[in-house]
Amino acid sequence: MIYKFRCFICKLFFYSIISSIINSTILFIAQADIVTSIRPLAFIIAGVADGVSNIQILIPDGSSPHDYSLKLSDFKKIKQADLVVFIGPDMEFFLKNINKLLPAKKQLVLSEEINIKRLLLSSFSKKPEFNHISDYSNENHYKHHHSEYNMHIWLSPKIANIAAHNIYNRLIKIYPKQKQKLILNLYNFKKNITQNDKKITNILKSSKNKGYYVFHDAYNYFEKYYMLSPLGYFTINPEIQPGAKKLYEIKTQLIKNKVKCIFLEPQFKPNVINTISRNTKVNFGTLDPLGVGIEIRQDSYMKFLVKLSEQYASCLN
Incomplete structure (x- = not known):
């Protein structure tokens, strides 16, 4: 009798352990989500993955x-x-060793996708509309630590459209049972981008040919796509203070009243901008390239671009 009772207890203990392992496994699976680096990428992902998976930033x-x-x-x-x-280690340097954490099939590095890579803009454009007048030491410092390409690709509606398709191609392999939902999401995302493009073009129609400076070189994709007229930027890398030569050139432009607006960013508020703009008539605006405060939903990317275009227009007009 005692032997049978001990066996019964052993079986209960064994099944308890097995149940615990199963529950832990289920919990682990339930916690597996799509993870991304920055909020604007979450906007694009949500356009495709809405109702399919959670997104963590x-x-x-x-x-x-x-x-x-x-x-x-x-x-x-x-x-x-x-x-x-x-986007890639040239933007998110903190993810440069991700291969040690995840297999390649669980990573999507957008800047390395062939259909996106061919659309990347140089960080050191020589076109006159982008007046890169930073001093020599700052440029070399940037080249040494950053990519030769501008990695702010989420600011291009064209690249975002392609990125959404690339994300879709990965997700149908991960969630094959959700294929129909993913197809519908991708269709709606592309349709909404087309409709949104007309709205933004209308918002910015009075902002073209008006000179301005942005705080750092993040907006080339958006500016080229909507044909805006930037005079330049204060710094290539927001972690590097603008050089004396650049500040002198900007101050000259301000004195000549060729600058309609200077755009700051919520994440960076350098005092040097207030110093060189003193006693000028220049307007100040704020551009938020990261979409702070915008909720992650299927239409978030559209709201992000509209908000950014309104920030341009409110200062330039």
Whole structure:
């Protein structure tokens, strides 16, 4: 009798352990999501993955991808992810060793996708509309630490459209049972981008041919797509202070009243801009390239672009 009772207890203990393992496995699977680096990429992903998977963002609002460091909780998110989507180590340097955490099939590096790579703009454009007048030492410092390409690709509606398709191609392999939902989401995303493009063109129609400076070189894709007229920027890399030569050239433009607006960013508020613009009639505006405060939904990317275009128009007009 005692022997049978002990066996019964052993069986209960064994099944308890097995149940615990199964529940832990289920919990682990349930926590696996799509992980991305910055909020604007989450906007694009949500356009495709809405109703299919949760999206987690590594970089919190108010932080910059230029100087972010991974936390322990970030490592856990990455290891448990079904898919990690980011631009590339030239933008998110903190993800340069991601191959040690995840297999290639669970990574989507957008800047390395062939259909996106061919559309990348140079970081050092020689076209006159982009007046790169930073001093020599700052340019060399940037070249040494950053890509030769401008990696702010989420600001291009054209590239965002392609990125959405690339994300879709990965997700139908990960979630084959959700194929019809993914197809419908992708269709709606592309349709909404086309409709949104007309709305933004109308918002910006009075902003063309008006000179302005932005804080850092992040907006080339958006500006070229909507044919805006930037005079230049204060710095190539927001972590590097603008050089004396650049500040002198900008001050000269301000004195000649050729600058309609100077755009700052919520993440960076350098005092040097206030100093050189003193006693001028220049307007100040704010551009938010990261879409802080915009909720992650299927139409978030459209709202992000509209908000950015309204920020341009409110200062230039």
